[in-house]
Amino acid sequence: MRITTFTDFSLRTLIYLASLPPDQMSSVQQVSRVYNVSQNHMVKVVGKLKKLGYIHAQRGKGGGISIAQAPEDINIGRVIAQMENHMDGVDCNAPACQLAPCCELRKALMVGMQAFIAAMENYTLADIMTNKEQFSPLLFINQPEGLDQEMTGLEDNQNVATNKNLD
């Protein structure tokens, strides 16, 4: 049992942005490159993080994305609960289970999922970045090659089209 890659990439994005020097902006392209993740996928991640208020996104030349809250204020349990599509533990419809109307498994799994989220709510972004000083060289943070020609990464036609679903 694992968090989805969507949630995983959202946490990686927050870690990356929180690792940047103050006031340094990044872009979807850069985060995608750092983690070797599809840019289309990352556009959706960043779109949702922006919508939820975790990141700022400034369009246009000189724009970019940046962390919008102090790492101490970003609760990991809450981020996971917001980013996961499903916190019901099981899909009784794939394939459809005829016991669904009377089975208590789903209710039990909901209790288990709540226990998971409650445990994760004990952590902030700062807590999972206690080794922050080791992150910068691993993330190539001081080598922003090509950043001057990048925008937020939410602007090209393909990305805007994809991102519309998130607004």
Add this chain to the structure above:
Amino acid sequence: MRITTFTDFSLRTLIYLASLPPDQMSSVQQVSRVYNVSQNHMVKVVGKLKKLGYIHAQRGKGGGISIAQAPEDINIGRVIAQMENHMDGVDCNAPACQLAPCCELRKALMVGMQAFIAAMENYTLADIMTNKEQFSPLLFINQPEGLDQEMTGLEDNQNVATNKNLD
């Protein structure tokens, strides 16, 4: 975040077998048919449940599969922990994350997963079958069509080949 279909089907199988009248055996074919699940997939599920001691499987004519423990003794948290391939919460290698050596997210997720399992350990198979009397008509338990010509479902060449990996 959800349990895998492998774990889901294993719980469905235990529910089905525990719903049968005492001493009535079933087969992999029948469980597959009841839940509309691929028989090859179900052979693997049943193979692992047998290995873990949750079900009996008797080969040959007149054989079949049956529940091996009282529902009150089958702990749902333990079944989930045993059936899930991964209880680490995140795959730092897909795609490979360069922060893995120093990031604390994985450790935090392990704590969350332990909280999930601990919550699920409060449930037995009997607890999720409190409406057991409603199950039989939904599972067609009294219509064992073709059961007389069925074995455990672990015997044909294809299934034996698949099941070798589970022993």
